[in-house]
Amino acid sequence: MVNKNYQLDEIDKSLINQYQGGIPICQNPYALMGEELGIGEKDVIERIENLLTQGILSRAGPMYNPEYLGGSLSLAAMIVPDDIYDTIASKVNAYPEISQNYQRQHILNMWFVIACDDKTSTKEVIEKIETETGLKIYNMPKIREYFVGLYLKV
């Protein structure tokens, strides 16, 4: 999906560096961005389309804070023995509420995000996974968020 050999030109780089957080809300946002970059509106749109196709960008648009969407969110971790790691990963991933799951180097070696809509709760999902896998889940819902936002310079 990701074209690792894709060469970004200087305009692609400026586009990515300048608009990770600032697509304007106005009638013709891409025209405005084009003015700032010194290219045409059509060129801006085609470049974004291309960067999405190449897998350089994963999305172009608003990032919503899931907390406001009526659901609940948590980060949880487990200690999974190596010999059953992939089996457990499949079981955990099978839950639609698991939005992300990462293998990390630590005794707590499986870390996943549980994102529930208003029909289920993270607690229910945790209980189900614990019962199904026989493993203990360390639930770490945030107590406080200080910052979320990633800027990657190219």
Added chain:
Amino acid sequence: MNSAKKITKIDKIDRLIIKATQGGLPLCANPYDIVAKDIGIDAVELQNRMKNMLDVGIIRRIGLVPNHYALGYIANGMSVWDVPDDQIDILGERIGALDFVSHCYNRPRHMPDWPYNLFAMTHGRSRDEVEEKVKSIAKELGDVVRDVQILYSVRILKKTGFRLKNI
């Protein structure tokens, strides 16, 4: 600072806007007009609602979202810190303000296995780069740090965007 924002309720029209745009903004000359037309509201109202959602933090940002790996940021280190609870908010705000920290949270400890209460995510083109960044965090936190670890991700097992399904 995100933590200072209070939770604001979204209404039915906001939910329609979220549903229509959470996958991305239309790539055409007048994307907001298109979204407004799709959900049957006035274009000015749509823009005003989205500006408001941006102001209060329901929309974190509107922008291009790069794929870390495609840009060469292959090292992902979750740094976790054991710091005194009575200073956690001051320390968290300070670390969250560092430009290379992408996520910063206070999370519960699980004693005795897990003594860490401050999480700061960093990304780099190599583990060395991540370690330099973690050193900067350590410097910023000073001598209150009792313990720290970096948990590198070695495999993505699942990754989907959060999506609002019900309206």
